[in-house]
Amino acid sequence: MTQAITVAFIGGGNMTVSLAGGVSGDAASPRVIISEPKAEQRERLARLFPAAQIVADNALAAAEADVVVLAVKPQVMQVVAEGLRPALARKPLILSIAAGVTVARLDAWLGGVQPVVRAMPNTPALVGSGATGLFANARVDERQRGIAERIMRSVGLVQWFDVESQLDAVTALSGSGPAYVFLLMEALETGGATLGLAPEVARVLALQTVFGAAKLALESDDSPATLRERVTSPGGTTQAALQVFEDGELRELVSRAMQAAAQRARELAGD
Numbered sequence: 001m002t003q004a005i006t007v008a009f010i011g012g013g014n015m016t017v018s019l020a021g022g023v024s025g026d027a028a029s030p031r032v033i034i035s036e037p038k039a040e041q042r043e044r045l046a047r048l049f050p051a052a053q054i055v056a057d058n059a060l061a062a063a064e065a066d067v068v069v070l071a072v073k074p075q076v077m078q079v080v081a082e083g084l085r086p087a088l089a090r091k092p093l094i095l096s097i098a099a100g101v102t103v104a105r106l107d108a109w110l111g112g113v114q115p116v117v118r119a120m121p122n123t124p125a126l127v128g129s130g131a132t133g134l135f136a137n138a139r140v141d142e143r144q145r146g147i148a149e150r151i152m153r154s155v156g157l158v159q160w161f162d163v164e165s166q167l168d169a170v171t172a173l174s175g176s177g178p179a180y181v182f183l184l185m186e187a188l189e190t191g192g193a194t195l196g197l198a199p200e201v202a203r204v205l206a207l208q209t210v211f212g213a214a215k216l217a218l219e220s221d222d223s224p225a226t227l228r229e230r231v232t233s234p235g236g237t238t239q240a241a242l243q244v245f246e247d248g249e250l251r252e253l254v255s256r257a258m259q260a261a262a263q264r265a266r267e268l269a270g271d
């Protein structure tokens with residue numbers, strides 16, 4: 001992060017705590033301002049980020065910023081964005097992390113003159129292991145792309161997209177994806193308990209298995225398919241289980257679930 005820059009976060013909730021923690025840990029940490037309406041949450045933020053300026057006024061936070069991170073719920077975004085307009089005369093980079101709010105809508109609410117980057121992060125960003133898709137409008141220059149990327153990379157992996165509609169696919173994969181994996185964890189836990197394991201033992205084995213498999217896949221040069229084959233002894237236990245998944249058409253089911261998520265993302269965006 002360039003030392004001189006100021007990053008203002010609008011909305012001091014979960015994602016801001018994660019991102020402010022990420023950018024504060026950056027080697028040349030920027031000046032951080034966080035705007036949050038709730039006094040109790042402002043006190044919490046002040047304890048978490050003693051070097052940051054915590055305010056209750058969005059315009060005050062945005063007026064001095066080089067980057068304004070919009071981290072409020074999608075439902076309040078229009079009111080927040082329109083309210084910020086007078087404070088954006090310096091044309092800071094706008095980085096929105098709101099699910100389903102298109103760049104065109106944001107741009108209109110902000111007055112049609114701002115450089116805007118839309119991000120689709122996911123909840124593992126809260127533990128520094130997020131995956132974020134990014135899309136920039138034509139007013140975003142190379143330097144600003146670098147800044148947006150660096151902010152999101154402080155909480156995980158970043159991937160740029162040239163076509164905004166691809167963020168719907170990102171939403172269906174990595175945005176909603178943690179929930180699919182949590183569902184699998186729940187099913188493994190229940191399955192283990194059904195086979196006679198104590199529920200807490202089944203849970204810890206399920207979680208460690210998902211974590212270990214993800215770590216192995218990330219650190220290996222081999223594809224998930226190869227890693228799967230390596231677990232699967234011919235005529236063994238894994239093959240017996242995988243046959244049940246194939247018979248139940250798990251791959252098709254996952255594909256249909258993702259299509260439903262992408263369709264819902266398009267609907268929420270008003271397309």
Ligand SMILES: NC(=O)C1=CN([C@@H]2O[C@H](COP(=O)(O)OP(=O)(O)OC[C@H]3O[C@@H](n4cnc5c(N)ncnc54)[C@H](OP(=O)(O)O)[C@@H]3O)[C@@H](O)[C@H]2O)C=CC1
Nearest residue numbers: 011012013014015038071072073074097098099121122123
């Ligand atoms: N949670 C996640 O993992 C993901 C979140 N996102 C997106 O990130 C954004 C933030 O999510 P998250 O951090 O979880 O949400 P939170 O509800 O935790 O945070 C939003 C914060 O904004 C505050 N707020 C409400 N109204 C205003 C206002 N008018 N001006 C300034 N601040 C306001 C809220 O205060 P109060 O509590 O008082 O209302 C709250 O502290 C959302 O748009 C969401 O779609 C995207 C992908 C994943």
Ligand SMILES: O=C(O)[C@@H]1CCC=N1
Nearest residue numbers: 099100122171175176
């Ligand atoms: O469920 C949702 O709509 C949001 C978008 C991605 C994750 N949560």
